[in-house]
Amino acid sequence: MPTDLNTLVGGVALFIALLALALFLRERALRQTSEVPHGFQAQISLPHQAQWTLYHNPFSLCSKKLRVCLTEYGVDYDSVVIELIETGYYQNISREFLKVNPAATVPVLLHEGHPIYESHEQLRYVASMVKNGDLLLPRDAQARQVMDAWVEKTSLLGDDPISSPEATAGNAAPGLTIPIFASMVANTPVRKIAEGVLFHRIKKRAIFFLLMKLSGLRKTLKLKPVVDIINRSAIAMAAHIDELESALEHSGGPWICGDQFTLADVGMMVILDRLREGDWLDLLVQRRPVIFDYWIALQQRPSYQIGCVSFAHPRVTDATVELAALKKASLWPSNIPS
Ligand SMILES: N[C@@H](CCC(=O)N[C@@H](CS)C(=O)NCC(=O)O)C(=O)O
Incomplete structure (x- = not known):
């Protein structure tokens, strides 16, 4: 030349x-991102139409908690669905949504335009603000302590819950969700995931999605670090469920605090629903009669149908079928490792 x-x-x-x-x-x-303080933010006012607005995603575990809780209380809310990479694209890192939550996560609940961050804080806030708050809050102080402990145990804590599945049942859920994520993300173009690598606050999450996308479901499930995370999460979840079994035996059921369905059961409902979506029920639920009865009772609540089932995402429905087929072909664990 x-x-x-x-x-x-x-x-x-x-x-x-x-x-x-x-x-x-x-x-x-x-697209400025940052961590956010937890709880009600009186100093932030966002545009709103209704008294309550929920920014949520059909598949997100924490979003389900809020939909179930608001349904139990009969609270009407403006619903704003935010796409996540697994359901389609990174709407949670769009300029518009980052104004609502610079931490780039759902759910976000607005009360009169003021955001409440962190789903367990949102549950408590709703219960403290609605007229019929006592409906899901035990009056008895001891039962209330039990409920508070289980709201915590079912919470998703920190930016990297996968690294501490022993901390809470909520933190044991994401590791068990990896196979669902890997199946769902097969439908997402690489360029959409790359947007997360560039702009997401928690880059590790986007990079993990990119790896799952590039590897495909079957290969992802064979990667040693992934197998280790899933096994560790399964062992941790089994221990959390042992504890739940003791709590139900102690309370006499049908709910964690006895006769009253509380916020603790809201937290547990969505975790068990996640186990259903990931085809984990046979290993973690069906072999334990007390937990199995509890799961049956949870599914009979109208709030389960409204908050979880009616939001079933087609990619998740397909993933559950795909994972069940892998298990049948013995490409999927048939026991909780010990
Ligand atoms: N501790 C937070 C967890 C929020 C969270 O991580 N939400 C997930 C869905 S359950 C999310 O928005 N993920 C999107 C992403 O990280 O890109 C809470 O309880 O609200």
Whole structure:
């Protein structure tokens, strides 16, 4: 190539690279992310129409908790569905949603335009604000302590719950969700996941989705680090369920606090529903009569139908079928490792 042409091509390439960098930096500045304080934020006011607004996703575990809780209390709310990468694309890192939650996660509950962050805080906030709050809150102090402990045990804590499945049943759920994620993300183009690698606050999550996408479901399930996470989460979840069994035996059931269905059962309902979606029930629920009866009772509540079943996402329904088929073909664990 003549030198002049070389120089021209080099100049154009440099210009394009600088332009791309400038566009990236501008976009990043428009998508400011940060951690957020937990609970009710009196100092933040967001546009709203109704008294209650819920930003949520059909598949998200914590979103289910809020839908179930609001349904139990009979609270009407404006529903704003936010897509996550597993259900389609990264709407949770869009400029608009980051104004609602710079932490880029769902659910977010607004009360009169003020956000409440963290789903376990949202549950408690709703119970403390609605007229019929006592419906899901035990009056007896000891039962109330039991409920509070289980709201905590069913919470998803921290940005990296997968690394501490022993901490809570909520934290044991994401590791057991990996196979569902890997199946769902097969339908998502790589470029959409790459957006998360560039702009997500918690880059590790986006990188993990990219790896699952590039590996495919079967290969993902054979990767040693993934197998280790799933096994560790399964062992931890089995221990949490042992504890639940003791709590139900102690209370006499049908619910964690005895006769009264409480916020603790809301938290547990969505975890057991996640086990159903991931085809884990035979290993973790069906072999334990007390837990099995509890799961049957949970499914009979109208709030389960409204908050969970009616939001069934087609990608999740397909994933459950795919995982059951893998298990049948012995490509999936048939026992909880010890
Ligand atoms: N501790 C938070 C967890 C929030 C969270 O991680 N939500 C997930 C869905 S359950 C999410 O928004 N994931 C989207 C992402 O990380 O891109 C809570 O309880 O609200």
